[in-house]
Amino acid sequence: MNFNDLSQNAVSDAHLTVNELSLSYHPSSKTVLDQISFELPQGQIACLVGQSGCGKTSLLRCIAGFETPTAGSIQFGKRTLFDSRTHINIPAYQRQIGIVFQDYALFPHLTVADNIGFGLQHLSKTDKQGNIDALLTLIGLEHLACRYPHELSGGQQQRVALARAIAPNPQLILFDEPFSSLDADMREALAMSIQQLLKAKQISAIVVTHDQQEAFMIADKIGMLADGRLQQWDTPIQLYQAPSTATVAKFVGKGSFLQAQQHGNELVTAIGALPMSNYPYFADSHQVLIRPEWLSVVPQTNSAVNGLITAKQFKGSHVVYEVQLASQERVLVYSPTDVAILGETVGLLITHLPTSRQ
Ligand SMILES: Nc1ncnc2c1ncn2[C@@H]1O[C@H](COP(=O)(O)OP(=O)(O)OP(=O)(O)O)[C@@H](O)[C@H]1O
Structure with a gap:
């Protein structure tokens, strides 16, 4: 099976628009996200950076559907995922967004192949196997299909987690500190191969990272948050050479x-x-x-x-x-x-x- 077959259902209309999104975890507590707005065209990779506690993971969780924003809207292509005014709030499992966490979260009792095929139960046995084989080839782990997660290195586990996220053919994948438990060389190599893979499939991605160099390396756009506010949403070069606020200038580079x-x-x-x-x-x-x-x-x-x-x-x-x-x-x-x-x-x-x- 040609890997390109996996993307045959992809629709081009996968433009993410986040508009004036705000979040407080409790009615009386402080605003964790304050009127965040940005756009991410299909196939682009965005990185979220900022000091610890500035709201990066909270923003990711709102887009995934794990948190309910206090106000604002999230539009993905023609679908409204969330809108506080019209009370639309599509549940996480219906948003068709892939998620890759820091700790891989692989199923320990399933092999590599079964982990990748987990979200493909709706396919015939032959189609499911074809997809799994194509993804194994893509991540370069064909030879490890029958291994269990504990028999893999951290980098290999993260590649399986990525393949599992890609398998249901999402148009957007959210990554929360995906490389943070890997050593520097492994991080760089994996970040580059994941970038190439996402670009080849025209999958959009939002990556939360603590590592500015990583963000510079893979991002089309970087969003810098401080105290729940989006300070700047820009290309890496603009963020570095033309920071819009002193807060950005102090944080970046x-x-x-x-x-x-x-x-x-x-x-x-x-x-x-x-x-x-x-x-x-x-x-x-x-x-x-x-x-x-x-x-x-x-x-x-x-x-x-x-x-x-x-x-x-x-x-x-x-x-x-x-x-x-x-x-x-x-x-x-x-x-x-x-x-x-x-x-x-x-x-x-x-x-x-x-x-x-x-
Ligand atoms: N479930 C929760 N209930 C209440 N407050 C929360 C909850 N989750 C996060 N917070 C608070 O929201 C703020 C933003 O947290 P968040 O995890 O989004 O930041 P972050 O930028 O991802 O931080 P880090 O880089 O340390 O992971 C913090 O003040 C945090 O304490």
């Missing part, structure tokens, strides 16, 4: 904040005047964000802006310098080579112009 005074189209800072349209500027605090790779450490004589190296870390592929400016502000700078020693006075150049903010 590394960087330094410098005081900035706006003069026309420029931001005047201790490292010079910067074109305002290119740099993330937070007007309420008069601060501009400078990423470490936007600057270079050069000999003192090569720049009008000087600073003192106050810290230095060798990271293998690059060196991280902390440079104290005349204003007493400190900036981080990445350098591909080791060019200065601790306590040395160096020059600083702005060598990279971030892409224009949209």
